[in-house]
Structures are given as structure tokens and as C-alpha cells.
Amino acid sequence: MSLANMNSHNIIKxxxxxxxxIKIDALSWQQGVLKGGEQMKIYAELCAKIFESETQLNNAKxxxxxxxxxKRIHKLFKRLDKAYNQMKxxxxxxxxxxxxxxHMWRRVRLWNDDELIREHCITWELTTxxxxxxxxxxTQRYDCEWEIKxxxxxxxxxxxxxxxxxxxxxxxxxxxxxxxxxFERKLIAFYSSIGQRYATTQYYSRYT
Numbered sequence: 068m069s070l071a072n073m074n075s076h077n078i079i080k081x082x083x084x085x086x087x088x089i090k091i092d093a094l095s096w097q098q099g100v101l102k103g104g105e106q107m108k109i110y111a112e113l114c115a116k117i118f119e120s121e122t123q124l125n126n127a128k129x130x131x132x133x134x135x136x137x138k139r140i141h142k143l144f145k146r147l148d149k150a151y152n153q154m155k156x157x158x159x160x161x162x163x164x165x166x167x168x169x170h171m172w173r174r175v176r177l178w179n180d181d182e183l184i185r186e187h188c189i190t191w192e193l194t195t196x197x198x199x200x201x202x203x204x205x206t207q208r209y210d211c212e213w214e215i216k217x218x219x220x221x222x223x224x225x226x227x228x229x230x231x232x233x234x235x236x237x238x239x240x241x242x243x244x245x246x247x248x249x250f251e252r253k254l255i256a257f258y259s260s261i262g263q264r265y266a267t268t269q270y271y272s273r274y275t
Contacts (some may be wrong), residue, residue, distance in 0.1 A: 078178050083189055085171055085198065086261045089205070092164045093254060096209070099164075100242060103157045103216070107239045110150045110223065111232040117143045118229060151223060158220050165209040172202035192260040201257050212245035 117140060124136035178184045179199050187195050219235045226232045244250075251265075258265035 075181070075183055078181075078184055079187055082175070082178070082184070082187060082195060082198070085175070085202075086189060086193065086257075088167070088171065089202075089257070090261075090263070092167060093205075096161060096164050096245065099157045099160050100239075100246070103154060103161075104240050106150050106153045106157065107219070107236045110147065110154070111229075111236045113143055113147045113150060114226055114232040115229050117147065154220060154223065158216055161209075161213055161216055165206075165213045168202065168209055169206045172199070172206045175199045175202055190261050193257075197260065201253065204253055208245045208250060212242065215239075215241070215244070 120136055120140045120143060124133065124140065127133045127136055175195065176199055179195055185195050189195065189198060215238055219239050222231075222235055226235065255265045
């Protein structure tokens with residue numbers, strides 16, 4: 068086998084496993100968004116309780132009331148830190164998926180210049196070119212959605228009232244880029260092309 072044929076053989080082997088990676092990552096992304104929504108709801112609720120407790124602290128006239136309010140606020144902040152760290156971990160997972168998808172897209176785009184690779188059928192319905200198109204779509208959608216999730220994370224520690232917390236919650240739950248009907252249709256078509264069914268999750272409907 069020539070060096071060129073060996074290289075093509077290795078590329079085709081890698082191409083054939085990319086759909087599985089996409090499928091696993093798509094599920095992990097949806098789960099991450101769901102868990103993030105749950106933690107965001109907890110975060111917003113804790114913020115509301117903290118603001119309420121701070122008002123009670125400011126209005127406290129007895130030392131017992133002061134101690135009780137301070138103790139409650141301390142416990143709430145510990146729970147808030149836990150929710151924040153959970154969100155941070157979720158964003159890290161979404162970041163890994165985003166970067167991995169972009170990496171796959173760039174590699175397939177490079178390989179697609181080769182006629183032999185371009186004509187390769189990963190399945191009966193999924194050619195290298197179609198895979199490239201889907202990876203480009205995913206990369207763009209993940210990028211846009213990730214930027215919003217990152218913005219939410221960056222603003223969490225700046226929350227100063229319930230309005231701020233609710234705005235960030237709504238921003239996380241929106242999922243207009245890597246969610247919704249068009250995104251789901253694309254995933255359904257992709258799963259169909261690899262001979263599998265896509266189980267719709269509607270991963271933000273539970274919050275709306």
C-alpha cells in the first residue's frame with residue numbers, strides 16, 4: 068500500500084467514527100444545557116433569598132435578629148457558590164464540545180479537497196461532503212450558543228437584584244441557536260442518515 072493510500076485509509080477510518088462522536092456530544096450538550104438550566108433556577112432563587120435576608124439584616128434591631136440573618140446569609144452564599152461551581156463545570160463541558168466540533172469540521176474541510184475522500188460514503192446517505200455541511204452548521208450554532216452561556220457565567224457574580232438574576236436565567240434557557248425547531252430538524256436528518264432515530268428531548272420546554 069502506498070503512502071498516499073495509507074493516508075487515505077487512515078482518514079476514512081477517522082471519518083467513519085466522527086458521526087458517533089457527534090451523536091455523543093449532541094446528547095452531552097443537551098444534558099449540559101438542561102442541568103445548567105436547573106442550576107440557573109437554583110441560583111436565581113438563592114439570589115432572591117439573599118436579597119430578602121439582607122433586607123432583614125438591615126432592618127434588624129435586636130442582636131438575636133442580626134445573628135440569625137447573618138447565619139442565614141452565610142448558608143445561602145455557600146449554596147450559591149455550589150451552584151456557581153456546577154455552572155462553571157457545565158460551561159467547561161460545553162466548551163470542550165464546541166472546540167471538538169470545530170476541530171472535526173476543520174479536519175473534514177481539509178480532507179474534502181481530496182476527490183477520493185470527498186466521494187467516500189460513510190453510510191448510504193452520508194457522504195463526506197454532507198458530513199462537512201452538518202459539521203459547519205453545528206460549529207456555527209454551538210459557537211453562538213456558547214457565547215451566550217459564557218456571557219451568563221461572566222455576569223453571575225455581578226447580580227445585584229432579582230431582575231438581573233431573572234434576565235440571566237432567561238438568557239440561559241433561550242437556546243435559540245443550538246435548540247428549537249430548525250436545530251432539531253437538522254439533528255433528526257443527521258440521525259436518519261446514519262440509520263438511527265433521534266429521540267427529541269425539547270430540552271428547554273420544561274422551563275417555559
